[in-house]
Amino acid sequence: MKSIHSSYDALIIGFGKGGKTLAAYLANQGWTVALVEQSPLMYGGTCINIACIPTKFLIHNGELGKPYPESIQEKDQLTAALRQRNFNMVDQSPNATVITGKASFVSPHQVSVRLIDTDEEIVIEAERIFINTGAKPIIPVIPGIEQSQRVFTSTTLIDQQQLPSELVIIGGGYIALEFATMYAQYGATVTILDRSAHFLPNEDRDMADAVLATLVAKGIRIELGVSVDEIIPGEGQQDTVLFRSQEGNQQSIQTSAILVATGRHPYTEGLNVAAAGVELDVKGYIRVNERLQTNVPHIWAIGDVNGGPQFTYISLDDYRIIRSQLFNSKPYTLLDRNLVAFSLFTSPPFSHVGLREEEALAKGYRINVATLPAASITRAQLLKEPAGLLKCIVDADTDQILGCTLFCADSHELINLVQLAMRARFDYTVLRDTIYTHPTMSEGLNDLFARVS
Structure with missing residues (x-):
């Protein structure tokens, strides 16, 4: 030094x-x-x-x-x-x-x-x-959480050398969903316990539903509107997590690892x-x-x-x-600083920039909305990643792009292209009419924005 x-x-x-x-x-x-x-x-x-x-x-x-x-x-x-x-x-x-x-x-x-x-x-x-x-x-106050040897944060879980056979995730935000995707891909049985009654509550329902359906199709169990009552450390290789459903019914699940993903x-x-x-x-x-x-x-x-x-x-x-x-x-x-995009690295990734449909309406905009199934994009079929949905929000009075949400292969790259167009204040027709290379995911922007009417 x-x-x-x-x-x-x-x-x-x-x-x-x-x-x-x-x-x-x-x-x-x-x-x-x-x-x-x-x-x-x-x-x-x-x-x-x-x-x-x-x-x-x-x-x-x-x-x-x-x-x-x-x-x-x-x-x-x-x-x-x-x-x-x-x-x-x-x-x-x-x-x-x-x-x-x-x-x-x-x-x-x-x-x-x-x-x-x-x-x-x-x-x-x-x-x-x-x-x-x-x-x-943030480590939530849950009876038994300090006594358990199988409770992890996002930092400590990825230091474990062996894959947990079962993983319970407390929380339903971006970190929770990324880790759920990751560990399910490696073969763990994953359960998400989300206290929110609505999945991805800040997103439009059609987009949130598309993500939910895809995760469930991957075998991830998602319990909404639940509260975690207690973690009971086990004698063997598993702990028991007691949680209460929206209706007030207590259930239990055994797991070899618990990820706390309740915010930072x-x-x-x-x-x-x-x-x-x-x-x-x-x-x-x-x-x-x-x-x-x-x-x-x-x-x-x-x-x-x-x-x-x-x-x-x-x-x-x-x-x-x-x-x-x-x-x-x-x-x-x-x-x-404006128009900050983000990507949630589920599989496929979920990316967004600007206003959502509900937000645009709440602000008083007259809008045109278009959606496109990811499966209709040739490149998605070629990659064998047809899951997902693309959505754009356009100002009906100015033709400016107000927002865009992409749940599809390579959305984390595509969203930067949309963000750039928005920052440059291009009409949506620029993305609609640009000549993209083929076969690429960016070609999907031709079709998505062609549906704006």
């Missing part, structure tokens, strides 16, 4: 996407930069180590039919290589130093760091400080932001303005910890916001 100084131009706490990119950029501008990360297993941040990259890799290997233990080993090799590459990206800069230890504010400009290798405590002073500590899984909350544990005078909101997120500044002007918050959408590409965009205000005369701010 490089020598640690007492004073830096910039201190970044946390090795997430926005933080590491900012560290490398500032160092290349000649700033002295310290990046503090509490764990050597998290160099590079959540995405490459315990979230986006390893989970999508495992989903892809499952689709290819590879064995689970082999896939876990390959996943570990991939994340280790990416972790080292990300460490080098920052630490090999002549102006940047990676410090491994636990950070805690002692004043607005000073942070103490307990070094992981020596347990020594040092104090670092910086002119500007950027908090990039991310979020962590900001990670500020031990950071002592109060010593810096930094304010939190009612949910514990660091409160920021449109420039991602906290109430203390020389301290910013980047990524999941500031309460924005919890995607790695949002953390990267947070970096752009901070970079622009430090170096540009016309800063880019949160007020300029």
